[in-house]
Structure formats: structure tokens, C-alpha cells
Amino acid sequence: MFLESLYVARREALREKLRSGLVLMLGNVDAPINFAHNVHPFRQDATFRYFFGVNRPGLAAIVDLESDEDTVFGDDATLDDEIWLGKTPSLASECERAGCRSVRAYAALEDAIDHALRDGRTVHFVPPYRAATTLEIARLLGCAAQDVASRASAALIDAVVALREIKRAEEIAEIESALEIAGEMHRAAMRAARPGAHERDGVARMHEVLTRHGVLEAYQSVFTKRGDILHNFNYDGQLARGDLVVNDSGATSALGYASDITRTLPVGGRFDTRQRELYTLLLEAQDVGIRGSRPGVRYADVHRAAVTHLVEGMTQMGIFKGPVDDVVSSGAYAVCFPHGLGHQLGLDVHDMESYGEDRVGYDAETARSALFGLRSLRMGKPLKRGMVLTVEPGIYFIEALIERWAAEQRHASLIDYAILRRYVGVGGMRVEDEIEITAAGARVMGTPIPKTVSEIEAVMAD
Ligand code: GLY
Numbered sequence: 001m002f003l004e005s006l007y008v009a010r011r012e013a014l015r016e017k018l019r020s021g022l023v024l025m026l027g028n029v030d031a032p033i034n035f036a037h038n039v040h041p042f043r044q045d046a047t048f049r050y051f052f053g054v055n056r057p058g059l060a061a062i063v064d065l066e067s068d069e070d071t072v073f074g075d076d077a078t079l080d081d082e083i084w085l086g087k088t089p090s091l092a093s094e095c096e097r098a099g100c101r102s103v104r105a106y107a108a109l110e111d112a113i114d115h116a117l118r119d120g121r122t123v124h125f126v127p128p129y130r131a132a133t134t135l136e137i138a139r140l141l142g143c144a145a146q147d148v149a150s151r152a153s154a155a156l157i158d159a160v161v162a163l164r165e166i167k168r169a170e171e172i173a174e175i176e177s178a179l180e181i182a183g184e185m186h187r188a189a190m191r192a193a194r195p196g197a198h199e200r201d202g203v204a205r206m207h208e209v210l211t212r213h214g215v216l217e218a219y220q221s222v223f224t225k226r227g228d229i230l231h232n233f234n235y236d237g238q239l240a241r242g243d244l245v246v247n248d249s250g251a252t253s254a255l256g257y258a259s260d261i262t263r264t265l266p267v268g269g270r271f272d273t274r275q276r277e278l279y280t281l282l283l284e285a286q287d288v289g290i291r292g293s294r295p296g297v298r299y300a301d302v303h304r305a306a307v308t309h310l311v312e313g314m315t316q317m318g319i320f321k322g323p324v325d326d327v328v329s330s331g332a333y334a335v336c337f338p339h340g341l342g343h344q345l346g347l348d349v350h351d352m353e354s355y356g357e358d359r360v361g362y363d364a365e366t367a368r369s370a371l372f373g374l375r376s377l378r379m380g381k382p383l384k385r386g387m388v389l390t391v392e393p394g395i396y397f398i399e400a401l402i403e404r405w406a407a408e409q410r411h412a413s414l415i416d417y418a419i420l421r422r423y424v425g426v427g428g429m430r431v432e433d434e435i436e437i438t439a440a441g442a443r444v445m446g447t448p449i450p451k452t453v454s455e456i457e458a459v460m461a462d
Pocket residue numbers: 219248249260343349392432
């Protein structure tokens with residue numbers, strides 16, 4: 001855990017922003033795979049962990065906004081738990097490390113909420129993303145499960161987003177420690193991406209790194225020669241010289257912060273001429289994104305600048321035609337880049353998106369686009385010092401999308417479909433790093449992970 005004072009300060013800051021009612025925070029419970037005692041690796045709810053730090057299942061907390069009282073509700077391990085799972089520290093001792101000295105049995109939570117409701121007090125909570133949490137909130141509030149989401153507190157969401165989106169030095173250090181592990185994972189995977197190997201061999205090398213560090217994946221890894229399938233979680237493919245592998249994977253830190261790194265690897269160790277040309281353009285677009293990121297700039301405009309660079313290069317290759325601005329503004333470019341430039345990252349890999357993407361990535365002045373491609377940009381609002389974001393442009397040749405658009409003659413004056421079709425088979429490529437927004441600009445976080453053509457080829461030759 002962080003120092004006690006940090007958790008206390010976070011709860012105080014919440015009280016400053018939201019002055020009446022109480023905040024109900026539910027931690028996660030174990031998630032069964034197929035029966036109660038065979039569970040997924042435990043991952044604590046990020047909101048609970050941010051304010052209370054304790055990383056074990058079955059907890060809840062109430063932050064009373066009108067008094068100084070914070071209470072954690074939970075139960076100590078039973079003798080049975082100790083027999084099967086071993087000894088765990090007392091809940092009181094763990095809560096004390098987060099500066100919370102009021103700990104009650106979980107069963108007391110229902111009464112506490114009941115009491116507050118009878119007194120006409122507002123019970124704020126963030127929208128749940130797991131069924132178990134939804135049902136528990138419904139039980140506590142005495143409402144139907146389907147009404148829980150609409151009763152989530154907009155004021156609480158805004159207050160928590162304002163706190164969590166500005167990362168303090170301790171959090172930056174955690175993200176950088178997750179990035180160290182991610183760097184190890186990616187280097188190991190680069191060496192494993194050899195002709196004849198399977199995709200799962202690369203994943204196995206990365207899991208070995210994670211296990212050695214005693215941490216979890218920040219999200220399910222993508223390791224695929226079919227980079228044109230954006231979230232391809234299949235690892236059965238066998239690698240052949242000339243394939244491009246997209247490796248999008250990251251670790252959590254000891255305290256649960258995420259990393260999210262993508263590298264594109266040429267199987268056989270060398271990019272061919274066409275791959276190199278496209279990949280170099282992609283790296284330049286990422287650099288445009290990194291250099292264009294600074295406080296006050298909308299991330300939607302950073303996305304546009306990176307896209308503009310991609311389109312300039314792909315116009316020279318003959319894929320796009322006509323004015324670059326038209327290709328960008330019309331959304332024609334999205335035939336090759338159908339997702340956004342990035343998202344915030346913190347305790348969640350897509351930080352706070354469980355509160356609603358628009359509540360985190362957009363604001364009253366920045367509306368989300370409805371255009372295909374741009375509508376997938378999860379973060380459009382102005383950047384602030386202390387934010388952490390990913391910068392992750394990609395170039396993809398998705399046959400189904402190209403053929404659909406070609407059949408519809410969509411953007412036919414801006415896309416040369418005959419030339420674009422020649423690239424089907426290249427697959428996809430993406431590059432992704434984390435940046436911290438500084439006073440004057442942005443800083444790529446962590447120890448650099450091989451990324452340029454020569455750096456990647458050097459590691460793969462190793
Ligand atoms: N790894 C998920 C993402 O890049 O957004």
C-alpha cells in the first residue's frame with residue numbers, strides 16, 4: 001500500500017468536492033470461473049482501492065461526507081478460511097494502513113445504508129460493472145437491479161474523475177514499475193517471435209515474466225500475426241517469416257496500476273520494404289501525437305494531428321487521394337485506422353471507463369464524434385498536467401471493411417481501392433506507449449522499450 005496519509009488525503013479531497021450525503025464504495029468479490037471455489041485471480045475494484053488501498057475480496061466502505069467518518073465493512077478470515085487459505089492479516093490492521101480505524105462486520109452495512117436512507121440522505125455510488133456488485137447495491141438500496149445504473153451519482157463520478165485523472169508522483173512511479181515489467185515481457189516476446197513458433201509461445205514467455213514478478217496482466221494480451229483483427233485473443237497461429245506480429249500486452253504493478261504497451265514484430269527479424277515504410281510512418285504519427293500533447297490541448301486534436309500525418313504518408317503511397325484535410329475530416333482514413341489514438345491509464349488500463357467513457361474522456365465543450373473511427377476515440381477532452389495517457393496509432397488492412405466500403409463506393413473520391421487492396425495480407429500494426437502530461441508537454445514514461453526498426457531488429461537478432 002501507499003503511505004496512510006495518501007489515502008486519508010484522497011478521502012479528504014473527495015469531501016472537498018462533494019459535501020453532502022455519503023459515498024458507498026463496494027470492493028469486488030471473488031469471481032467464480034465455474035464453481036464458487038474455483039475463481040479468477042482476484043482484482044480489487046479500482047475506486048475502492050484508490051480510496052482505501054485494501055486488496056482483498058468482500059469489502060465495502062462508507063465515506064460520510066458530512067462527518068470525518070470513514071468505515072470499512074468486512075469480515076476477518078474464519079478458521080475455515082485459515083485452514084484452506086492460510087492466515088491473513090486482520091482487516092483492522094490493513095484498514096489502519098489506509099488511515100481508517102472504523103471497521104465493522106459486513107453484515108452491519110445494510111443497517112448503515114438503511115439508516116442513511118431513512119434519514120433522507122443521498123447515497124452516492126459509481127456505476128457498477130459486475131453483476132454481483134449491481135445485485136448488492138440493489139439489495140442495499142431496496143431497488144430493482146435494472147434501476148441501479150441510472151441511480152449512480154453523476155456528482156460522485158465527476159468528483160472522482162477529477163481526482164483520479166491527475167496522477168501524483170507515487171502513482172507515476174507505480175505505472176513506471178508496471179512499465180518495467182511490460183518492457184521485460186515485450187523483450188522476451190520479441191525473442192520468441194521466430195519462424196515456426198506459435199503465437200502462444202510468445203504469450204508463454206510473457207506470462208513467465210509476470211509470474212516471476214508476482215503480478216497480473218493488466219488486460220488480456222493480444223499476440224497475433226492477424227493484427228488486422230483488433231482484439232484477437234486467439235494464440236494458435238504458427239508464425240512464418242514475413243508475418244507481422246502485433247503484441248499488445250502489459251503488466252500491473254504491485255499496487256495494481258496498469259501498463260499498456262504495443263509493439264509490432266517482423267517474424268524472421270527483418271521488416272520487408274513495404275512493412276518498414278508503413279511502420280516508419282506509424283512511428284512518426286505516434287511521435288506527432290506525443291509532441292502535440294500538452295496541457296490545454298484537446299486529445300481529439302492530437303488524434304487529428306497524428307491521423308493527418310498518417311494520411312499524408314499514405315497519400316504518397318497512393319492509398320488515399322484528394323486533399324489530406326478531406327480524407328481526415330470525412331473519416332475516410334478510418335478504413336485503415338478505425339480506433340482512437342489513446343485513453344487515460346491508471347489503476348484501470350482504460351482508466352475509470354467503468355464510470356462511462358464520455359464522463360471520463362469528454363466534457364461539456366468536447367462532444368464525441370459520431371463518425372466511424374473517430375467515435376471510438378475514448379479520450380477527446382483537453383489534457384491536464386499529471387494525466388497519463390496512451391498514444392497508440394495503428395495501420396490496419398481489414399479485408400472485410402475494405403470490401404464493404406469498396407462495394408458501397410464509400411469515400412470513393414478519397415480512397416484508391418485498387419491500391420488499398422494490394423495491402424490486404426500485410427495485416428495490421430500498432431505502436432503504443434504511455435505518456436505523462438508535464439507542465440510544458442509530454443514525457444514518454446518508463447525505460448524505453450525497443451521500438452524503432454533498428455532497435456526491434458537488433459533484439460530479434462539477439
Ligand atoms: N490494450 C488495450 C488498449 O490498448 O486499449
